[in-house]
Amino acid sequence: MKKTIVIILTILMTLTLLAGCARNQSGAADEIDFSDFDAVLEAARGTTVNFYGWGGSAATNAWLDNVVGSTLYEQYGIRLNRVPMDIDAILNKLMGEMHAGVDSGDIDVVWINGENFYTAKNAGLLFGPITHYVPNFAVYLNPDDADLHYDFGTPIEGMQVPYGRAQLVFMGDTAVLDSFPTSAQELLELARRYPGRITYSAPPDFTGSAFVRNMLYEIVGFEAIFNAPRDEEAIYEIIRPGLDFLVELKPYLWQEGRTYPVDAPALQQMFIDGLVLMNVSYSPLHVAQMIFSGEYPETVQTFVFENGNIGNTHYMAIPYNAPNRAGAIALINHIISAEMQITKYDARNWGDLPVFDVQRLTPQQRELLDAIDNGIGILSPEVLFEHRLPEVQAYKIPIIERLWVQHVLHAG
Amino acid sequence: MLLGPFFLIMGIIFVGGLIQALVQSLGYLPAFGMDSVSLEYYRRVLTDFRFISSLRHTFYIALTSSALSVALGVFVAFLVHKTKRSNKFSFTLLRVPIVIPHIVVIIMIFHIFFQTGILSRFAFAIGLIESAHDFPLLIFDRGGVGVIIVYLYKQIPFVMLMVISISRNIDSKYFQVAENLGASPFQIMTRITLPLLAPTILSAFLFCFAFGFGAFEVPFLLGSPARQTLPILAFIEYTSPVLDDRPAAMAINVIISVISLIMIWVYAKVLSILTKRGMEGAIV
Numbered sequence: 001m002k003k004t005i006v007i008i009l010t011i012l013m014t015l016t017l018l019a020g021c022a023r024n025q026s027g028a029a030d031e032i033d034f035s036d037f038d039a040v041l042e043a044a045r046g047t048t049v050n051f052y053g054w055g056g057s058a059a060t061n062a063w064l065d066n067v068v069g070s071t072l073y074e075q076y077g078i079r080l081n082r083v084p085m086d087i088d089a090i091l092n093k094l095m096g097e098m099h100a101g102v103d104s105g106d107i108d109v110v111w112i113n114g115e116n117f118y119t120a121k122n123a124g125l126l127f128g129p130i131t132h133y134v135p136n137f138a139v140y141l142n143p144d145d146a147d148l149h150y151d152f153g154t155p156i157e158g159m160q161v162p163y164g165r166a167q168l169v170f171m172g173d174t175a176v177l178d179s180f181p182t183s184a185q186e187l188l189e190l191a192r193r194y195p196g197r198i199t200y201s202a203p204p205d206f207t208g209s210a211f212v213r214n215m216l217y218e219i220v221g222f223e224a225i226f227n228a229p230r231d232e233e234a235i236y237e238i239i240r241p242g243l244d245f246l247v248e249l250k251p252y253l254w255q256e257g258r259t260y261p262v263d264a265p266a267l268q269q270m271f272i273d274g275l276v277l278m279n280v281s282y283s284p285l286h287v288a289q290m291i292f293s294g295e296y297p298e299t300v301q302t303f304v305f306e307n308g309n310i311g312n313t314h315y316m317a318i319p320y321n322a323p324n325r326a327g328a329i330a331l332i333n334h335i336i337s338a339e340m341q342i343t344k345y346d347a348r349n350w351g352d353l354p355v356f357d358v359q360r361l362t363p364q365q366r367e368l369l370d371a372i373d374n375g376i377g378i379l380s381p382e383v384l385f386e387h388r389l390p391e392v393q394a395y396k397i398p399i400i401e402r403l404w405v406q407h408v409l410h411a412g
Numbered sequence: 413m414l415l416g417p418f419f420l421i422m423g424i425i426f427v428g429g430l431i432q433a434l435v436q437s438l439g440y441l442p443a444f445g446m447d448s449v450s451l452e453y454y455r456r457v458l459t460d461f462r463f464i465s466s467l468r469h470t471f472y473i474a475l476t477s478s479a480l481s482v483a484l485g486v487f488v489a490f491l492v493h494k495t496k497r498s499n500k501f502s503f504t505l506l507r508v509p510i511v512i513p514h515i516v517v518i519i520m521i522f523h524i525f526f527q528t529g530i531l532s533r534f535a536f537a538i539g540l541i542e543s544a545h546d547f548p549l550l551i552f553d554r555g556g557v558g559v560i561i562v563y564l565y566k567q568i569p570f571v572m573l574m575v576i577s578i579s580r581n582i583d584s585k586y587f588q589v590a591e592n593l594g595a596s597p598f599q600i601m602t603r604i605t606l607p608l609l610a611p612t613i614l615s616a617f618l619f620c621f622a623f624g625f626g627a628f629e630v631p632f633l634l635g636s637p638a639r640q641t642l643p644i645l646a647f648i649e650y651t652s653p654v655l656d657d658r659p660a661a662m663a664i665n666v667i668i669s670v671i672s673l674i675m676i677w678v679y680a681k682v683l684s685i686l687t688k689r690g691m692e693g694a695i696v
Contacts, residue, residue: 196545202638204648255552258636258638259552259554259636259637259638260552260636260638261552262552262632262633262634262637263633266552273528273544274544275527275528275544394653395653395654397653398652401648405462405637406462409637409638410461410638
């Protein structure tokens, strides 16, 4: 019995060693000059590129496998191997490999953002900067776009490339309301006119927390919160007028603000039942999807504030020990191409907002984008981008949530 | 000997988890580069304005729900017992709420008791209220009514089952003798049935209390954000992206565990007293 185990183990170990050697050889192709994109494509042809990331959405997976995978193979002869893995596991794996000194790992491209990017970048888990190796980055993306420079307040410094975006949107029923508020002040007026008919989900619910930050942006401005030092007292001083505004709004809210719906689905249910006049979502195509499924009437319309709504972006990065860097660069370049981003925006595929600057599209690409019918009641990507504000540093979010609990929820 | 695997698993999962929580609550998380040990996080948790109100609310929810469950459960069990027609069907029916998962009950209670729920619609239809806003708030309310209703729905049948199965096993000679000696039904209940059932009732109470004290999903989904129980507070700290909040979450968990252990100790004490007295009472 013991002998068999020993034999099996020996075989397994030998195989692992062999596999490791084989991989190291393919890793030796790193001699190429990544700034020469033709050389990158040349080196990547015939290889397989391993894309690691969250695999919990069937639509997203199908888009990657069928649309991205097949065009990548047709155009560049590169095979896409999508590996579903949660970002925590990916980062643990990379950290483990770093401690063990593994120079050639398994992951070529990782789907990442926010605090995980912060962790990965600071721990030296990423290869880069990479943005200048990716030609489409300069072609389609707007260099003034804040999403290219900061991810939840972490300086990106070329270490990751935008993949797609989400944005906070509001919605109301045009059959009930003649006009929608375009600012926090107008929201307060609306609440005064319809006492008890407005509310938001309580932070730390993800959507409710973003709603509160959006109101704080309205009153004290994004810059002020972004530039605040990492200190609860200092942040409180800065956002205080914003919290005061929310306290002022409170008596006109549902249940006079004594309590709040606990999460976004609860608020959505209240909106569907006509208990409240306004709903909030971090998914810009939410209304179209709900009208399509018959849960909202066709008169529901998405809206944003004049000064903008919070948005966040998800990215792609290359690990420090990616075995196929050339393939990784080719894949990232392919994914941010106008064609792929447009198919990604199609709700039948995924419905994720594109990362390109709409002004930079060719007339033909523009036509392709306009031809996409994602349903009614939504705003175009162009309008959304014109009304888009970045997220603050991730570590400030729980502090803001705590301050909201203390000074708004438990006020008076 | 057969209990060996049980204790092994319990030891690893329960004691292991508790020890890890204890270690982390002292701020020792070498994986995140935090390797100093201090009571700082306990100080932080105990001085947090949310903690005391949370502790009070947790006790309120656990006590109210378990006291009501036990009182109503015992009361209905006596009624059922008296009719002596506890057929198999009603016994099976009684088990239904026990096997339905909490999360399903949560959805059910939400759709019945919320301002736009079935009751509210019914009240609107018969003209009791003019709009959904007039219906009293029973979900997301500060009093935790919705949370308590869920616990009652799950726990009353549980208490009843425990009480019925024990009272069935009480020797009927006690009752016959008592009746013979001229005891009133009330005397029989207070002098014989209740003392004999006391340990069972206490166990049922403790089960209900411990669950209400440590459960997360019911108050999380139906409670008011302005009245959060301790497990929710721990969850919020644990899911914060700031690693520094994690030891605070563990400190809350350790506090919850300590309170639960104290409850078990009190339970054991009271139980031994009750058993003794119950025996004497029954024999005398």
